Amino acid sequence: MNGIYLDNMATTQCRPEIFDAMLPWFMEHFGNPLSLHKLGQEALVAVENARSQVAALVNSAPDEIIFTGTGTESCNFAVKGLAQAYAKKGRHLVISAIEHHAVFNPVKYLEKNGYEVTEVPVDASGLVDPEDVAGAIRPDTVLVSVMLANNEIGTIQPVAEIGAITRQRGVLLHADGCAAVGNIPVDVAALGVDALSLSGHKFNGPKGAGALYLKKGTRITPLIHGGVQEQGRRAGADNVPAIVGLGKAAELAAAGMSERVSRITAMRNRLVRGILDNIDEVYYNGHAEARLPGHVNVAVNFVEGEALLLLLMHEGIMASSGSTCTSKALKASHVLSAIGLPEQVCQGSLQLTLGAGNTIAEMDKVIEALPRVVSRLRAMSPLYKKSAAKA
Amino acid sequence: MYTDKVMEHFMNPRNVGEIENPDGVGEEGNPSCGDVMQIHIKVEGGIITDCKFKTFGCGSAIAVSSMVTEMAKGKTLDEALQISRDQIADELGGLPPRKMHCSNLGADALRKAIEDYRQKHPVAG
The missing domain is CATH 3.90.1150.10 (Aspartate Aminotransferase, domain 1)
Structure with a gap:
């Protein structure tokens, strides 16, 4: 590459090991993981291997990882999917004032559809005060969404402290981890989140590969209805090369x-x-x-x-x-x-x-x-x- | 994103600065929107003999400033008042559509400088 690239929050360069890992899954091993024959089963093994690699990066169980197309999709899925699945409990959401548009705009969409939203401010360094989150939670609050790290100013939020509050109050917590995962150690158990979004191209993986961590036992309404892929929660034929690339990127990010x-x-x-x-x-x-x-x-x-x-x-x-x-x-x-x-x-x-x-x-x-x-x-x-x- | 002409004027802007004892000063824009353009003119015998600018703004704002000062020099005040936003954009080989409004303040700043001159020199103008 010519020049000095200092725009790694926009996207990162795909590493050669990751690109090489993806290549066989385009032509040689092109099967659909849902197929019962050999080509399909090979692809299924590759997808499940990638799931384990991503799970290891965020310290979750493999079956708590749902593959998506992008980080934005993961955020949309978490915000809309959790708000809808738990709508019977209430229709109130809490977000921070500095969320990415991938969270901000789905929340606005929900607001137009009968939900209420409370935005908690940040201080001059971009930090959310967990006490403000505690103060914003109401009996009808279903979801708090606070980004783990901000993509524009880099501030890392006290998500673990917020997680302690949401667990105690029986409210779900989504953290948009797209700017953070792969760049800093992330442990979903330590953070106490119910959902965490991540994006492969933010840590040297391919574009078009994201994932949502969803804590076991958490219900979610799909964004995309169709077949039984991803346990029926995200339909559509698996993008096997992208998933393999995301898995490899996760493995390399965790290692170094x-x-x-x-x-x-x-x-x-x-x-x-x-x-x-x-x-x-x-x-x-x-x-x-x-x-x-x-x-x-x-x-x-x-x-x-x-x-x-x-x-x-x-x-x-x-x-x-x-x-x-x-x-x-x-x-x-x-x-x-x-x-x-x-x-x-x-x-x-x-x-x-x-x-x-x-x-x-x-x-x-x-x-x-x-x-x-x-x-x-x-x-x-x-x-x-x-x-x-x-x- | 920008034409070669815009980039050339941005990289090598003409007539940057201020005129000592200017005959007219015009300013247009708003710092909170990201564009402020200041134009100084020198007028002799009803003709703009010198024109300088200072601009806080994006690439197109700086290129527009540079271009408008070139276009204004040597023109009579009435001729200079005829310089339009579209003409400046055309001379630059076009501007991106979203820049046409916010960064294309050169004609307005020049008009304000001419009005300023005429206010100070009611007979001569």
């Missing part, structure tokens, strides 16, 4: 976890230090410690994110932003608003998300290039001069 976390954390700390030391008026967003190892979110005041990204691209650096202009919906990030970042500052948002493939030398290249790019844009910015005059 602690070494990778410490190596990526060290790179991240170097990058953050370099940015904060060399650029003034930069906001470092998210929690200082409770954050994903490879996640850097800064907001550079007086410049706009898309212009930053274009100039960084010219330097061979690929990143992302939560500014209004970079969003297809032309709306600044709801996460940055929720942590109380002023609107103008949100426009200078820059996300640099590291992966296993990055190097220290790449961090140093960014530390060298970014101040130069920022100076260039600030020299053009009418706001920078005004602010300097004020000071």
Whole structure:
């Protein structure tokens, strides 16, 4: 790959071992796991092996893993499927203010269909206060959904503390783990969640492969009705190559976890230090410690994110932003608003998300290039001069 | 996403800066929306002899600013008032549809600069 890829929250590069593991399942072993003949049975073994690999990554039993098409599907499935299956108990949901659209929008859909929703706020570092969740739970609450780690600012939520509350109050808990699983150790038993969404392409697996952990004994209404695949909870012929790839990605993620976390954390700390030391008026967003190892979110005041990204691209650096202009919906990030970042500052948002493939030398290249790019844009910015005059 | 012309103006913007003692100043946009464009003009004998910009904004906002300053220079005030958003976008080889409204503030900022000049120079204008 040419250039420095720092957009690992958007997607990661599929590792060659994972790609190789998938290949035989396209042509040579193309069977349907539901078929009784040899080709079918081979595929069934491969799918069940992948299920065990994913289960091992999150410390669940294999039959608690349901394969889906994407992380978004898993989140939709958990939110709508649990709310519907337990609708007799009540129609109230609790979510955090910084959920991904994969949770936010299904919740909005339910709201239009007779459910009520309470949104709990986050503090300036993006943390949910478990006490706020406890305070939001009502007798008719069926589900709490809080993301394990936020994809935009990297903050890791106190899900285990929230899980203790939901268990005690008899309410289901879904954690959107798409940004977290594969990047930090995740243990569904320790977290006390009833459901956890994950996505393969966030940890070097293929796109089009997700899964939902669903605690044994939990009822769920399917999103997709049809055949008996996935114990009748997710119909449609299994995407065997993608499932095999997801399984392999889970195995590799689990194997190298602690070494990778410490190596990526060290790179991240170097990058953050370099940015904060060399650029003034930069906001470092998210929690200082409770954050994903490879996640850097800064907001550079007086410049706009898309212009930053274009100039960084010219330097061979690929990143992302939560500014209004970079969003297809032309709306600044709801996460940055929720942590109380002023609107103008949100426009200078820059996300640099590291992966296993990055190097220290790449961090140093960014530390060298970014101040130069920022100076260039600030020299053009009418706001920078005004602010300097004020000071 | 952007035409080569937009990228060329973004990477090498013309007429960046401010004019000392400008004859007219125009500003358009809103920091919370991500675009603020400031245009300074120098006017001699009813003709815009110099035009400079400072812009806080995305790639297209900067390219539009650069282009509008080039288009305005050498024009009479009345001619410059005729410069439209569409003309600027056309000169840049087109802008993405969603950028046509929010980042295409050059014509408005220029008009404000001309109005500012005329207010300060009621006879000459």
